[in-house]
Amino acid sequence: MKRRVTILDVAAEAGVSIASVSAALNGRPGVSEATRQRIAEVADRVGWIPSMRGRSLSRKRAFTVGLVIQRDAHVIESDPFFAGFLGGVESVLVDGGYALVLQVGESRTATLDRYQRLVLEHRIDGVFLTDIEDQDPRFALMAEAEIPVVAVNSAPGCPFPSVRQDYAPGLRQLLDAILELGHRRIAHVTGRSGYIHSGQRERLWRETLRSNGIRPGPSVSGDFSIQSGSRAADWLLATRRTRPTCVVCANDLMAVGFIARASDLGFDVPGDLSVTGFDGIEFGAYTRPRLTTVSTAPYALGEAAARSLLASIEGQRPDDVDIAPTTMLLRESLAAAPGSVCSSSQQGR
Amino acid sequence: MKRRVTILDVAAEAGVSIASVSAALNGRPGVSEATRQRIAEVADRVGWIPSMRGRSLSRKRAFTVGLVIQRDAHVIESDPFFAGFLGGVESVLVDGGYALVLQVGESRTATLDRYQRLVLEHRIDGVFLTDIEDQDPRFALMAEAEIPVVAVNSAPGCPFPSVRQDYAPGLRQLLDAILELGHRRIAHVTGRSGYIHSGQRERLWRETLRSNGIRPGPSVSGDFSIQSGSRAADWLLATRRTRPTCVVCANDLMAVGFIARASDLGFDVPGDLSVTGFDGIEFGAYTRPRLTTVSTAPYALGEAAARSLLASIEGQRPDDVDIAPTTMLLRESLAAAPGSVCSSSQQGR
DNA sequence: TCCGAGAACCGAAACGTTTTGGTTCGCAAT
DNA sequence: ATTGCGAACCAAAACGTTTCGGTTCTCGGA
Numbered sequence: 032m033k034r035r036v037t038i039l040d041v042a043a044e045a046g047v048s049i050a051s052v053s054a055a056l057n058g059r060p061g062v063s064e065a066t067r068q069r070i071a072e073v074a075d076r077v078g079w080i081p082s083m084r085g086r087s088l089s090r091k092r093a094f095t096v097g098l099v100i101q102r103d104a105h106v107i108e109s110d111p112f113f114a115g116f117l118g119g120v121e122s123v124l125v126d127g128g129y130a131l132v133l134q135v136g137e138s139r140t141a142t143l144d145r146y147q148r149l150v151l152e153h154r155i156d157g158v159f160l161t162d163i164e165d166q167d168p169r170f171a172l173m174a175e176a177e178i179p180v181v182a183v184n185s186a187p188g189c190p191f192p193s194v195r196q197d198y199a200p201g202l203r204q205l206l207d208a209i210l211e212l213g214h215r216r217i218a219h220v221t222g223r224s225g226y227i228h229s230g231q232r233e234r235l236w237r238e239t240l241r242s243n244g245i246r247p248g249p250s251v252s253g254d255f256s257i258q259s260g261s262r263a264a265d266w267l268l269a270t271r272r273t274r275p276t277c278v279v280c281a282n283d284l285m286a287v288g289f290i291a292r293a294s295d296l297g298f299d300v301p302g303d304l305s306v307t308g309f310d311g312i313e314f315g316a317y318t319r320p321r322l323t324t325v326s327t328a329p330y331a332l333g334e335a336a337a338r339s340l341l342a343s344i345e346g347q348r349p350d351d352v353d354i355a356p357t358t359m360l361l362r363e364s365l366a367a368a369p370g371s372v373c374s375s376s377q378q379g380r
Numbered sequence: 381m382k383r384r385v386t387i388l389d390v391a392a393e394a395g396v397s398i399a400s401v402s403a404a405l406n407g408r409p410g411v412s413e414a415t416r417q418r419i420a421e422v423a424d425r426v427g428w429i430p431s432m433r434g435r436s437l438s439r440k441r442a443f444t445v446g447l448v449i450q451r452d453a454h455v456i457e458s459d460p461f462f463a464g465f466l467g468g469v470e471s472v473l474v475d476g477g478y479a480l481v482l483q484v485g486e487s488r489t490a491t492l493d494r495y496q497r498l499v500l501e502h503r504i505d506g507v508f509l510t511d512i513e514d515q516d517p518r519f520a521l522m523a524e525a526e527i528p529v530v531a532v533n534s535a536p537g538c539p540f541p542s543v544r545q546d547y548a549p550g551l552r553q554l555l556d557a558i559l560e561l562g563h564r565r566i567a568h569v570t571g572r573s574g575y576i577h578s579g580q581r582e583r584l585w586r587e588t589l590r591s592n593g594i595r596p597g598p599s600v601s602g603d604f605s606i607q608s609g610s611r612a613a614d615w616l617l618a619t620r621r622t623r624p625t626c627v628v629c630a631n632d633l634m635a636v637g638f639i640a641r642a643s644d645l646g647f648d649v650p651g652d653l654s655v656t657g658f659d660g661i662e663f664g665a666y667t668r669p670r671l672t673t674v675s676t677a678p679y680a681l682g683e684a685a686a687r688s689l690l691a692s693i694e695g696q697r698p699d700d701v702d703i704a705p706t707t708m709l710l711r712e713s714l715a716a717a718p719g720s721v722c723s724s725s726q727q728g729r
Numbered sequence: 730t731c732c733g734a735g736a737a738c739c740g741a742a743a744c745g746t747t748t749t750g751g752t753t754c755g756c757a758a759t
Numbered sequence: 760a761t762t763g764c765g766a767a768c769c770a771a772a773a774c775g776t777t778t779c780g781g782t783t784c785t786c787g788g789a
Contacts, residue, residue, distance in 0.1 A: 035502075037745055048769045053747055063767060080500040084437045085745025088774045093433065095481065110463065121484045125494070130503060132444065133482045135470045145474070151429040153384075153775095154479060257666050291666040314663065317606050317640040386775055397739045402777055412737060434775025437744045502745095 036079050045073040056081075096124065096340055097155035099134045101142040101162060110255075110284075111312040112329050116183075119333020120159070127341050129156075143168055150176045157340045159183060160191070163227045179343035181336050186227050192343060194335040194352040198228065198309075199235055201325035201357030205307055206239045208359060209277050213368040214305065218248040218275035220263040220285050222255045232281045232309065248275045253285045260288025268296055268304075276304050276368040283308035283315050283324055290318065290364065301366035311360055320363035327357050385428050394422040405430075445473065445689055446504035448483045450491040450511060460632075460661040461678050465532075468682020469508070476690050478505075492517055499525045506689045508532060509540070512576045528692035530685050535576050541692055542700045543684040547577065547658075548584055550674035550706030554656055555588045557708060558626050562717035563654065565597045567624035569612040569634050572603040581630045581658065597624045602634045609637025617645055617653075625653050625717040632657035632664050632673055639667065639713065650715035660709055669712035676706050 042049040047066060055062045055070040062070075087093050098120070100113055117133070124131055132155060136142030146169055149155050157179035160169055163186070170190065173180045180191040184198075209217060219236045222229030233250060240247045251266050253259035260280060268274055280286040286308030290300050300306050300320055308315060311326035335352045342349040391398040396415060404411045404419040411419075436442050447469070449462055466482070473480055481504060485491030495518055498504050506528035509518055512535070519539065522529045529540040533547075558566060568585045571578030582599060589596045600615050602608035609629060617623055629635040635657030639649050649655050649669055657664060660675035680703050691698040 035745090038747095039745085049746085050748080050769060050771095051767085054768090057747085059748095061767065066767085082745055083501045083503045084433075084440075084442065085774090086747075088433045088437050088776085089745075089747040091433075091774070113463070117482070118484050121482075125483065130481045130483065130498070132479045133466070133470075134474065134479065135467055149479070152432045154432045257662060261666070287663070287666055291668055294668050313606060314636070317610070317636055318667070319640055319643050384775090387777095388775085398776080399739060399741095399778075400737085403738090406777085408778095410737065415737085431775055434744090435777080437746085438775075438777040440744070 035082070036077050038079065038081070040077055041070065041074045041079045044077060045070045092344075093154055093156050094128060095130045095132055095155050096157045096159065096337075096344075097132050097134070097146070097149045098159040098161070099136050099142050099145045099149075101136045101139065111310065111314070112327075115329030116161070116333040116336075119330040119335075120337045121333075123334050123337035123341070127337075129341065139168075143172065147172060150178055156344050157181070159336055159340065160185070163189075164225050165227060165230065179340060181340040181343065181349075183332060183336050184228060186231075192339050192349045192351060194332060194339055194354065196327055196332055196354050197356035198231055198325070198327075199356070201327075201359050202232060202235050202309070203239060204359035205279070205323070205325055205365075206236065208361060208365065209279070209305070209307070210243055210245075212277075212305070212366065214277040215245055215368065216248045216275040216277070217245070218267050218278045219250040220253045220260060220267075220278060220280040220289065221250060222253060222281035222285075224252060229281060236279055249273060253281065255282050255284060257284045257288035257291075260285030261292040262288075264289045264292035264296065268293060268298060274304070277365070278304065278306045280306065280308050283310040283312045283322060286322055286324070286364070287314065287318055290320075290322075301364055303369060305365040305368070307365055315360075315362070318364075323362045323365035324360050325357045326360045328354060331355070384431070385426055387428065387430070389426055390419065390423045390428045393426060394419050441693075442503055442505050443477060444479050444481055444504050445506045445508065445686075445693075446481050446483070446495070446498045447508040447510070448485050448491050448494045448498075450485045450488065460659065460663070461676075464678030465510070465682040465685075468679040468684075469686045470682075472683050472686035472690070476686075478690065488513075488517075492521065496521060499527055505693050506530070508685055508689065509534070512538075513574050514576060514579065528689060530689040530692065530698075532681060532685050533577060535580075541688050541698045543681060543688055543703065544700070545676055545681055545703050546705035547580060547674070547676075548705070550676075550708050551581060551584050551658070552588060553708035554628070554672070554674055554714075555585065557710060557714065558628070558654070558656070559592055559594075561626075561654070561715065563626040564594055564717065565624040565626070566594070567597040567616050567627045568599040569602045569609060569616075569627060569629040569638065570599060571630035571634075573601060578630060585628055598622060602630065604631050604633060606633045606637035606640075609634030610641040611637075613638045613641035613645065617642060617647060623653070626714070627653065627655045629655065629657050632659040632661045632671060635671055635673070635713070636663065636667055639669075639671075650713055652718060654714045654717070656714055664709075664711070667713075672711045672714035673709050674706045675709045677703060680704070 038049045038052050042052045047070065051062050052070055055067040056074060083094060102110060120131060134145045136145050146158060159181055161183045163182060182189050182191045182193040184195050185193045217240060219233055221233050237247045249267060251263045253263050267278060278289060280289055286306050290306050293300055298304060308322050308324035311324050315322035315324050331354050335354050339349045339352055387398045387401050391401045396419065400411050401419055404416040405423060432443060469480060483494045485494050495507060507522065508530055510532045512531060531538050531540045531542040533544050534542045566589060568582060570582050586596045598616060600612045602612050616627060627638060629638055635655050639655050642649055647653060657671050657673035660673050664671035664673050684701050684703050688698045688701060
């Protein structure tokens with residue numbers, strides 16, 4: 032077992048005190064350029080890398096931030112948001128010398144426990160809050176703990192620094208396009224209730240239709256999983272009377288599930304009815320028909336969130352950040368309403 | 381700013397030394413049951429939770445393990461393996477009081493750097509090695525660092541404790557089924573070269589066909605991305621002469637890409653040709669046709685890997701563990717070869 | 730009554746950094 | 760020659776645990 036090389040070894044080898052070594056390699060004043068060079072050279076030669084353990088204790092910093100994602104194992108498997116988000120977060124953290132500890136909570140309370148433990152054990156210096164709920168219990172916890180927080184896609188007026196990508200522009204474009212194409216019976220499949228983005232998307236759907244003089248079609252509740260999209264198709268396509276000509280799903284997964292089930296039931300998308308998603312996952316370009324959706328940028332969101340969090344940790348009060356808003360991604364699954372004036376089916380094949 | 385409550389506060393409040401507090405709450409002998417009770421009660425009342433920082437330094441343990449996933453941001457977005465794997469890992473770690481730091485490396489060297497840094501900074505007590513390559517440079521690094529390692533789906537004879545799910549049974553079932561259905565021109569779309577699982581899958585495909593007296597059809601190289609599956613379709617379906625009746629893809633994503641492109645080119649799957657995947661991602665059940673594939677268990681693999689790693693860290697030499705092997709998942713995308721005796725098309729719709 | 734052996738408890742060191750509060754030194758100004 | 764003053768450097772404390780090596784106490788046995 033090799034003994035670990037510490038700052039003491041470097042100091043001894045270079046013939047200086049450990050204080051000088053620390054000052055030299057952290058770029059603090061009080062050490063001449065000549066000795067700084069020498070110390071750096073020695074440190075390099077003996078292969079010294081400061082131990083995070085000692086450093087954390089001394090600096091009262093963990094140099095680590097936390098993220099707890101709350102998904103049951105089933106949904107998470109195909110959730111495309113986090114991979115991109117993580118990539119963005121990581122790319123920024125690594126430059127700052129920070130690491131990310133990631134946990135998954137299976138339930139609401141489990142998630143809360145994980146956060147609490149990470150914070151109270153002083154494992155982390157800051158946290159990301161994603162998938163924010165209407166009265167999110169994590170807010171109180173974090174306020175109590177006085178730990179830096181960045182909220183991702185939170186509601187306006189959130190008490191913590193936030194980064195957001197405005198969902199509205201893309202969704203509005205989408206709804207406009209839908210109306211333009213002659214659809215009048217427009218249903219919605221919601222996300223899991225309680226989440227702020229679920230509410231936002233449904234509200235915008237409802238209000239846009241109302242302000243266009245259209246009674247919002249049925250709204251069935253999903254939970255962001257493919258399966259729930261599939262179930263929604265069963266509900267919405269059951270009776271001819273209530274059948275919509277267009278279904279706006281709160282995310283792409285549900286849209287995929289919906290289309291798959293609709294196809295089983297003998298419906299042609301977009302010939303018989305159009306279906307749209309939200310997120311812009313890569314898969315959407317490979318379904319047939321290709322999925323019309325709203326394109327989001329999880330990677331950029333992750334970058335912004337990480338930057339904001341690091342700033343918070345450095346003691347700044349970062350402004351809220353808005354990255355470039357969402358945009359519509361028009362593809363085959365949305366077409367003219369059946370029986371409408373300009374009804375030209377444009378399926379694949 | 382509230383002052384942090386430390387072990388000193390507990391000791392003072394309970395009227396004992398800090399050594400006793402530590403012993404009491406860590407279940408070490410040398411403290412009477414009565415005082416143990418009292419200390420526990422006091423600790424609870426003042427809300428003391430041992431700081432990981434002090435604890436890490438003293439115990440020479442970070443109580444953290446590391447995983448670096450190597451994907452460029454593009455591929456990772458839709459990679460379904462890691463989410464499940466992470467879930468399994470996490471569920472075990474949390475019980476052991478461990479946390480996971482997760483990083484993503486965009487390139488081979490970046491990944492290596494991340495691992496190196498995590499280890500040298502003493503941030504982690506052990507690492508997971510996934511997506512193992514043929515001569516994986518991480519092996520040498522970890523051996524040099526003398527840090528606990530668990531290799532996931534490594535080749536037999538791997539110098540580190542390993543957890544595996546045997547890919548062969550499921551894949552063999554699949555190939556048998558393909559042959560049974562009368563296919564004779566059977567192509568393969570490989571995974572990214574250099575990875576051990578890419579090689580394994582291609583080798584089994586090749587050898588099984590040979591031993592059945594069939595010349596393995598063309599093998600085109602992919603990289604596990606949807607896009608590469610799509611490109612493979614362009615290659616394989618270009619000329620009538622070389623066209624296979626069945627295409628075995630090294631993972632589900634490529635199969636999805638392949639099917640999508642094949643459909644664009646006017647081919648009917650499985651009427652004109654069959655396509656199979658590998659992984660058993662949830663999406664496969666929602667494509668039309670549904671994807672025939674080999675079902676894997678990333679969650680269980682994660683659990684086993686985490687258990688093994690924790691055992692290593694505790695100083696044991698865990699045996700290699702094999703979780704239940706893969707099995708075939710027969711769905712619509714595989715059907716009888718066109719023109720074969722029992723050719724009954726069974727598409728969806 | 731004395732001795733010896735555990736049990737219970739404690740003080741202090743150790744872990745590896747950063748940071749604080751000096752001390753020494755050289756040099757310019759007086 | 761003395762003083763003053765930065766620059767360079769250092770010893771020691773601090774961070775919050777765990778653990779090592781004692782010390783005291785109690786109690787049973789001789």
